[in-house]
Amino acid sequence: MNPLIIVVIIVIVLIVWFVTSGPKKGRYVILERVADSKQPTGDGNTLSIGEIVVYDPAGKNITKQAKATMSTAYGGSYGVIGNAVDGNINTVSHTASNVTNFANIWLNLDFGSDVEIGRVEVYNRQDAVPDRINGIRLRVKNDAGADVYVAPTIAHENGKTPLKFEYKL
Numbered sequence: 001m002n003p004l005i006i007v008v009i010i011v012i013v014l015i016v017w018f019v020t021s022g023p024k025k026g027r028y029v030i031l032e033r034v035a036d037s038k039q040p041t042g043d044g045n046t047l048s049i050g051e052i053v054v055y056d057p058a059g060k061n062i063t064k065q066a067k068a069t070m071s072t073a074y075g076g077s078y079g080v081i082g083n084a085v086d087g088n089i090n091t092v093s094h095t096a097s098n099v100t101n102f103a104n105i106w107l108n109l110d111f112g113s114d115v116e117i118g119r120v121e122v123y124n125r126q127d128a129v130p131d132r133i134n135g136i137r138l139r140v141k142n143d144a145g146a147d148v149y150v151a152p153t154i155a156h157e158n159g160k161t162p163l164k165f166e167y168k169l
């Protein structure tokens, strides 16, 4: 092959890489249950977290720019969506429990339009039953509804469930 053609191909590949890399842009930051986490006792199929925090690529906390909702609400002080974004990892947002069906359990941050996202932190509930976050996954979608980022589903690490998860987009 003509060396010039090879050089042209390399340049094209580099241009495509440069254009398609750069900050990830998304509108929806979603935690969703994708697997059964039903516990031997109690009501495991739920979503309960202490906090979710979204940062732009420069490290600025942009969480407050989003509107937070969740699929259902547990009773009492745990069933408050604002607890997930109040800056306190010890206040819990908790969906209603469902021991028979793990589908359609989610928490959503909607930024209204695509924003640059650099990092997301998810704090498990700090008080009890950390195992119940197993089977939850972080997903970021853009305004058009396409996946921008899909994290591995949370599972035990070395037999324990972490209290904090960090995702670099």
Ligand SMILES: [Ca+2]
Binding pocket: 050, 051, 082, 083, 084, 085, 086, 087, 088, 089, 090, 091, 092, 093
């Ligand atoms: Ca909180």
